[in-house]
Amino acid sequence: MKAYIIELPKILDPRGNLTFLQNPQQIPFSIKRVFWTYDVPGGEQRGGHAYKEQEEVIVALSGSFDVIITNPDGYSEKFFLNRSYYGLYVPARTWRHMENFSTNALSLHMSSRMYDGDDYIRDFEELKNRHTHE
Numbered sequence: 001m002k003a004y005i006i007e008l009p010k011i012l013d014p015r016g017n018l019t020f021l022q023n024p025q026q027i028p029f030s031i032k033r034v035f036w037t038y039d040v041p042g043g044e045q046r047g048g049h050a051y052k053e054q055e056e057v058i059v060a061l062s063g064s065f066d067v068i069i070t071n072p073d074g075y076s077e078k079f080f081l082n083r084s085y086y087g088l089y090v091p092a093r094t095w096r097h098m099e100n101f102s103t104n105a106l107s108l109h110m111s112s113r114m115y116d117g118d119d120y121i122r123d124f125e126e127l128k129n130r131h132t133h134e
């Protein structure tokens with residue numbers, strides 16, 4: 001399974017636009033947890049790990065940043081998020097980090113699982129081994 005961009009519904013309105021998502025129409029899992037990062041200093045990175053089980057959808061609610069997915073073969077893919085009506089679906093066992101945050105960037109993550117430190121894969125070699133033995 002690969003990461004992919006989800007174009008979310010956009011209700012254009014002269015009073016201000018509105019976007020929403022719900023399962024299963026826009027995202028392929030039920031949301032168990034939401035977290036967000038903000039006030040990221042210029043040049044900083046967040047993430048830099050994979051999850052064993054959890055899947056997520058990431059939205060740039062304001063500002064912009066890049067999500068870099070590094071595949072087990074070392075090849076990486078960059079998704080530039082800069083609109084609040086695009087979500088990036090990131091499956092489990094996917095190495096990802098966020099960088100290139102703009103001023104006021106707000107990165108919303110909707111996750112399929114409650115927080116669990118044991119669900120993290122922080123060693124790229126371990127991720128590679130898991131893919132090899134899948």
Ligand code: TYD
Binds near residue numbers: 033048049115
């Ligand atoms: P972490 O996911 O490691 O952030 P990043 O991958 O961007 O470095 O989370 C940073 C810290 O926040 C870590 O100590 C765990 C804590 N945390 C929670 O307690 N609950 C959560 O839902 C999340 C995402 C993190």
